[in-house]
Structures are given as structure tokens and as C-alpha cells.
Amino acid sequence: MTTTSVTFPFSNRFATELPELAVAWQSEDAPDPRVLMLNDQLATELGLDPDALRAPDGVGLLTGNAVPPGATPVAQAYAGHQFGGYAPRLGDGRALLIGELTDRDGRLRDLHLKGAGRTPFSRGGDGRAAVGPMLREYVVSEAMHALGVPTTRALGVVATGRDVRRETILPGAVLARVASSHLRVGTFQYVASTGDVELLRRLADHAIERHHPAAATAEHPYRALFEAVVAAQADLVARWMLVGFVHGVMNTDNMTISGETIDYGPCAFMEAFDPQAVYSSIDVGGRYAYDNQPVIAEWNLARFAETLLPLLADEQDTAVALAVESLGLFRERYSTTYGAGLRSKLGLPATVEDTVAAGLGAELFDLLRGSHVDWTNGFRALGTAARGDYEPIRGLSVDLVALDEWLARWQALGPDPALMDRTNPVYIPRNHLVEEALDAATAGDLDAVQRLVDVIEQPFEERPGLERYAAPAPQDFGRYTTYCGT
16 A cells, blocks of 8 residues: 555544544555546545546545545444344445545545455455446446435446456456445444443544534434434435335445435335335345335434433433434424425425325325336326326326326326426436446446436436436346345
8 A cells, every 4th residue: 555646635533533443454456447437526526636536646546555645544343233133243344434535615525445355344255346336336326416315426436457256257346435424323333332431422422523513502412413313314215215216225334324325235216116116135025125214214213212322311211212202203304305205296386285295196106006107207207297298197007097087186286397397307227227337337348337327417307319218127127136235
């Protein structure tokens, strides 16, 4: 590992403020690094020169092989419930936090490398990542950002020149991603398991300063922290549901304190509407199915509340009562955010009562499910119907009598087609297009990935010549399955 000659303005706050949770480490050498994708816009937001990132020192930063002054690469410690079972020691098994950057808006943001090699938390794994999975995270996280969903973002993907052994031999890569921080519910679970209340307090203070500074001046700061995380996660999952996103692995170590989406492994966007949609190969019980996501988020937040009990009150019973009361805010916040989003998707004016909007939405979902209507295209066709052209949405339905009756009641409420166009995307990262692009990239052709990114970065603007990017998967694509680590 070398030190860069180019100045990249890093700090090492996590490493110095919470050393008990940080193991100083260095990335595996990348023998023949090559930039596959670089997010110029994000680099500029971070105050970094994209051209400098493409130069040798910049590539060294993106692989962890060249450490800028002020940075202290560390593997972070955390625990977590994985599919409901508690694992007391997880941590960054193939990732490193390089350090923090202050972006052009004055926000502190992490730079984190995924696929950087073995760490003390690798648990027998090789710590490496393949080109396809890292490009998947680049594509899907940028799509989520464009859709307005809080998310970690990809700064770049660099091929390492080192092979990765999975079912076959695959080219290796490192993903450089950016987040408000990588503090997780699992981070708090790890600290709580040590019984060190002062360390827990320092971690909570760190989280307050990084993400929820208003909690610092509240009458009960740690309860205010919990309620802020509850609100952030309620908002986040509501937005997932509104765009038809299925995370696939909602373990507590994949729930951030900031309220950002993290870890795009067995994720997918739902096509034909199915409340029980599951894409992960290992989620055989459907724990993380589309319709279960709000319930699982609330369950994860209950686990977060358990870690904070020593900070909420001296008496256990009092602390539990406060936590339960605050956790009760989740359903109300989720309902409010989801309801407002659904109203916009339906184009309904504010004068329409919430119960009427919710009822119309529930009826529409039954119609979508019964006809296996594509979630994204169905709402876009509904926007066309708001302009008086019913044929696109009728062409998707098998129960025209029920649909026409619903459309008449909905149209009488005066839906706004312009609002619907701003709310309902034309383009999402269609699963068959993602796989097609990743297969090509693994074989050395990046054109399909770059084209897909170019399309999804403007998801609401319909453009001629891009019809295949708005079309559902062909019949022969079959049932879509994703895998952890992909």
C-alpha cells in the first residue's frame, strides 16, 4: 500500500472516535486495475476531480492500494439478525471504510470499498467480489437515487486484474461506494452485546452528530435518536414499496441509522404485481417478500430499540415502555408517507379524503394482481388514462368490467396526469436487462451497462427509441432468481 501524491481531502473520524469498532486493515493488491465505471457527477459532488480519479493515484484510491493523507482504512465491526437468527460477530468481511469526505454541501460522507479482500471478519471467505455483482450495485443504486429513494451511491467500479473463484472463474472487481455513514442497527447490536454502556453512549452520540443532530437538543436525546431512525426507515421502506423494489435481505446489519438503502445483493424490481414477490434464492420462506418489508422494518427497529434501553432510562421497565411507545410511531409514519406517495401515483388532488384514496389504491392492486399487470407500466398507463386514453391500461387487464367501473370512479376525482408523470417512472432497471448487461460486462463489453445507466438516470422522461427499456421481461426469461453476494 502506498500514499497518494494527489491530495484527496479525507478524515478518519470513525476510526479515531470509535476505535473499538474499527480494525485497521489494508486492501488486497490489485495487480492490473482498470476503471470500468466512474460516476463523474458524484465525484464532483464530493469535491473530487474525475480525471484525477482515473489517473494512477485515483485508481489506487478506488482499490484501496493508495491511501490518501488523513485516511485510515478500517474494517468495521457489527453484529446482526440474519433471516431472524442472531449472529454476534459479522463485520466487514470483504470491505473497508477508507475514511470520510466533506462534500460540496458540507455533508460528511463515507467512502467504502467492497471486494477489497480478506479481513479479520471474513469468516473463511476470500473477501473478493466479481465484476457482475459490483456493477449490479452500481446500476441499481444509481436507479434508486434517480427515483428519489435514499441510498448509498456508487462512485466507481474497478476491475482488479485478479480472478474470483465462485461456481466458475470470474473477473474480480472493487466497488467504491459512498454513504452518509455505514452505521447500522447491527453496529448497535454489536456494542450492546459487550455490555459497555459508555461505548454505547459514544456510538449513539456519534450517530446523532452524523445523522440526526436535532436529537442532541431534545429533552431525551437518545429517545429522539431512536424516533428519528424510526421515521427515516418508515419513509425509506414506504418509498421502496411505491416503486416496487424488493431488497431481498433485510437483515439488521443491512439497516442503516441514516435511513439509506444499503447492500444490493439479491434485490430486484417487481414486474407483474405480486405482494408475495421473492427473488432471493435463499429466502425460501418469503421472510423478505415485497409485502413483508414494512413488517420486517418494524421488527428490525425493535431490535434497535433493545440496544438503546440502557440509554433510555435507568429502570428496565421504564426504558421498555418508552421504547414501545416510540416504536409505535413507525406505523403512523409509514402510513403517512406511503399514503402521500400513493395519492401522487394515482394523481389525486389533496381534496380527496385519505380513506377514499386508500380504498381506490387497494381496489387497483386487486385488479393489477388479478391481471398480472406490470407494476411500473400499469401506473404509467394509468397516467395516459388520466388524459382520456383508456386503451393502454385496458389492454393490460383481463377484467374490463371491473376496471372500467374503477376508472370511472377514479376519473370523477380529477386525477392530474402531469403529477402522475412526475411520480411514476417509465424506466427502472428491468431484471432481464440488468442480467443481459452484466453478462456482457463480465465478458468485457461495458456498452450495455453504460447504456442502461444512461437510461435509468432519467426515469420519468419518456424518450423515443428506448422502448425495450420500458418493456417487461420476455416470456422465455422465466422466473427471476438472485443470489446473496450478487
